[in-house]
Amino acid sequence: GAVVSQHPSRVICKSGTSVKIECRSLDFQATTMFWYRQFPKQSLMLMATSNEGSKATYEQGVEKDKFLINHASLTLSTLTVTSAHPEDSSFYICSASTSVAGGPSSYNEQFFGPGTRLTVL
């Protein structure tokens, strides 16, 4: 499968600071990337959809001014958690979408990065 990297894998920061997480598709170009968060023992929650060269689309209830997303190229998207607080502590996971040949026109597979565990003190 396609490879997606995320950096950093783990970050601990003080309350009020900003944290940037990078997501890269290493061996394919991804026109669309997605950002999820996951709390312990809960399912994935989609935060936003990121398209190269355009503004991200945020899910309902996700503050766009708090979670800044930039999709600068077809292989890189970044999520910045601004003024982080303890309640922002979570597992943040990105995914990148690529089309699969031979399937329906809407057949895209999503591959996930390894995730970033954020702890805000």
Place this chain on the structure above:
Amino acid sequence: QKEVEQNSGPLSVPEGAIASLNCTYSDRVSQSFFWYRQYSGKSPELIMSIYSNGDKEDGRFTAQLNKASQYVSLLIRDSQPSDSATYLCAVNPDYKLSFGAGTTVTVRA
């Protein structure tokens, strides 16, 4: 009604047995269906994708899709302790994935 529902776990199977996971979805326009495996503390890993009715086999995994009944299943044959994980069913009604809550599988040695 949730978009994607999975049979509640946890599911415990003995080593070497078949683990059977079920998933139903509500959106009939969904065309693509996926099974992800997620180990504790890790991110999801795509293990199967299917978009045609019928069976699709890949090693010890078999995905089954029935669009008329709106269900998709995953069979894990010859279950191994390394298969112990949470399995997420996902469907693709549009450009986004809708995930089920997941079924946790434990393979007993």
